Amino acid sequence: MILRLKNQTLGKIKSLSSLVFRRNSHSQKPGHDRRRRVYEYDGSTQVKEKKEHHGLLLCKSKGQHLLTNTRILDAIVQCSDVRPTDTVLEIGPGTGNLTMKLLEAAHSVVAVELDKRMVEILRKRVSEHGFQDKLTIIEKDVLKTDFPEFDLVVANIPYNISSPLVAKLVYGSNTFRSATLLLQKEFSRRLLANPGDSDFNRLAVNVKLVADVKLVMDVSKREFVPPPQVDSSVVIIRPKEVKPDVHVQEWLAFTRTCFGNKNKTLGSIFRQKKKVLELLGFSARRNGSKVASTNKTCGGHFDSDVEEDEDNFLCLDTDASMFKERVIGILSSNGFEDKRPSKLSHAEFLHLLSLFNQAGIFFHDLASFSPMDLHD
Numbered sequence: 461m462i463l464r465l466k467n468q469t470l471g472k473i474k475s476l477s478s479l480v481f482r483r484n485s486h487s488q489k490p491g492h493d494r495r496r497r498v499y500e501y502d503g504s505t506q507v508k509e510k511k512e513h514h515g516l517l518l519c520k521s522k523g524q525h526l527l528t529n530t531r532i533l534d535a536i537v538q539c540s541d542v543r544p545t546d547t548v549l550e551i552g553p554g555t556g557n558l559t560m561k562l563l564e565a566a567h568s569v570v571a572v573e574l575d576k577r578m579v580e581i582l583r584k585r586v587s588e589h590g591f592q593d594k595l596t597i598i599e600k601d602v603l604k605t606d607f608p609e610f611d612l613v614v615a616n617i618p619y620n621i622s623s624p625l626v627a628k629l630v631y632g633s634n635t636f637r638s639a640t641l642l643l644q645k646e647f648s649r650r651l652l653a654n655p656g657d658s659d660f661n662r663l664a665v666n667v668k669l670v671a672d673v674k675l676v677m678d679v680s681k682r683e684f685v686p687p688p689q690v691d692s693s694v695v696i697i698r699p700k701e702v703k704p705d706v707h708v709q710e711w712l713a714f715t716r717t718c719f720g721n722k723n724k725t726l727g728s729i730f731r732q733k734k735k736v737l738e739l740l741g742f743s744a745r746r747n748g749s750k751v752a753s754t755n756k757t758c759g760g761h762f763d764s765d766v767e768e769d770e771d772n773f774l775c776l777d778t779d780a781s782m783f784k785e786r787v788i789g790i791l792s793s794n795g796f797e798d799k800r801p802s803k804l805s806h807a808e809f810l811h812l813l814s815l816f817n818q819a820g821i822f823f824h825d826l827a828s829f830s831p832m833d834l835h836d
C-alpha cells in the first residue's frame with residue numbers, strides 16, 4: 461500500500477517536473493515552477509499569464525509589451541531581409557525575444573534599452589546562447605542617443621515615442637537600408653496614408669518626403685504580454701536614395717502651417733492673422749530687412765488668444781496687409797488658393813514652397829523648432 465502511494469506520488473512529480481522543464485527550457489532552472497506567474501502592470505495586478513516568460517513588473521509608461529509569438533518574430537526577421545554581414549539596430553530589446561532571432565541572422569546587433577532590469581535579463585539570455593560577442597547594448601533613452609553605424613533597424617518599439625523616433629530615423633544623419641517597425645496599427649495607417657485619403661496628414665507627408673513606407677502585416681494585441689489596448693502593424697520604412705533638396709526645418713514648419721487645419725483651403729489657412737504675422741516676422745528677418753514688430757502690428761495681441769480664432773485680419777498695419785496680399789497672390793496665381801492640404805501631392809507641396817521662397821517668403825516654426833516633431 462505504502463509502496464503504491466509512493467509510486468503514484470513519484471510519477472506525478474516526474475510528469476510535473478518534465479512539464480515545467482519544457483516550458484522553462486530557455487530561461488529557468490529545470491524544476492522551478494513559474495507557470496502561474498502573475499504579471500503586474502504599474503503596480504496593480506492586472507494580467508495573469510500562464511505562459512512563462514520572465515517575471516517582471518512591466519511599466520506601461522515605457523511601453524513594455526513583449527512580443528511572444530515565435531511565428532510573428534520569425535516573420536518580422538524574414539521580411540527585414542537581414543544579411544549575415546548586417547549590423548542591426550534594435551530599439552527596445554526588452555527581454556530579448558526579437559534580439560535572439562536577430563543575433564542568429566545578422567553579423568551583429570546594437571540594442572538600445574533604457575530599463576536596467578531588461579538589460580540584465582538580455583545579457584544573461586544572450587550569453588547563455590553564446591552570442592555575447594555579437595551584441596552591443598546601449599543603456600540609454602533612444603531619443604537622447606547618437607547611433608553608431610548600422611545597416612538596418614528591426615524593432616518592436618515603445619508606441620509612446622513612435623513619432624519622434626521615426627523622425628530621428630528618417631531625418632537623422634545615419635544611412636541605412638530599411639527600418640522594420642512594429643507600430644500601433646492606427647499610427648501605421650496614418651503613416652501609410654496618401655494624398656486624397658481621408659486620413660492623409662502631416663506625419664505621412666513629412667515621412668514620405670524622404671522615405672517609402674510599406675505595410676507588412678497586422679498583429680493582434682493578443683500576441684503581446686501583457687496585451688496592449690490596441691492592435692499593431694509591422695511596416696517597413698525605406699529611406700529614398702535621392703532626397704528632395706529642401707531645408708528640413710523649413711519644410712517641417714511649412715507643413716505645420718499647411719496642415720493647421722487640413723480641411724480648410726490653403727487660401728483660408730494663409731489668411732489667418734497669426735500665420736501671416738509669423739511668416740512676415742520670420743521672412744523679414746531672413747531677408748535682413750526691418751519690419752514692424754509683430755506685437756505692434758496687431759495691437760499687442762500676437763501672443764494672446766484674443767484674435768486667434770478669427771479667420772481674417774482686424775488690425776493690420778500696412779506692412780502686414782501688403783505681405784498678406786503677396787502670400788494670397790502667390791496662392792491664387794498658381795492655382796493653390798482653393799486647394800486643401802489633404803489632397804496635395806509632394807510635388808505640389810514642394811512647388812508651393814519654392815514659389816514662396818522665390819518671393820522671399822520663408823517658414824520657421826516658432827512653437828517647436830525640432831525635426832523630432834512630425835505631426836501635431
Ligand SMILES: C[S@@+](CC[C@H](N)C(=O)[O-])C[C@H]1O[C@@H](n2cnc3c(N)ncnc32)[C@H](O)[C@@H]1O
Nearest residue numbers: 525526527552553554573574575601602616618
Ligand atoms: C514594446 S517593448 C518591446 C520589447 C521586445 N522588443 C519584445 O518585442 O518583446 C519596448 C521596449 O522598449 C524599452 N523602451 C521604452 N522607452 C525607451 C526609450 N526611450 N529608449 C530605449 N528603450 C526604451 C522598454 O523598456 C521595452 O523594453
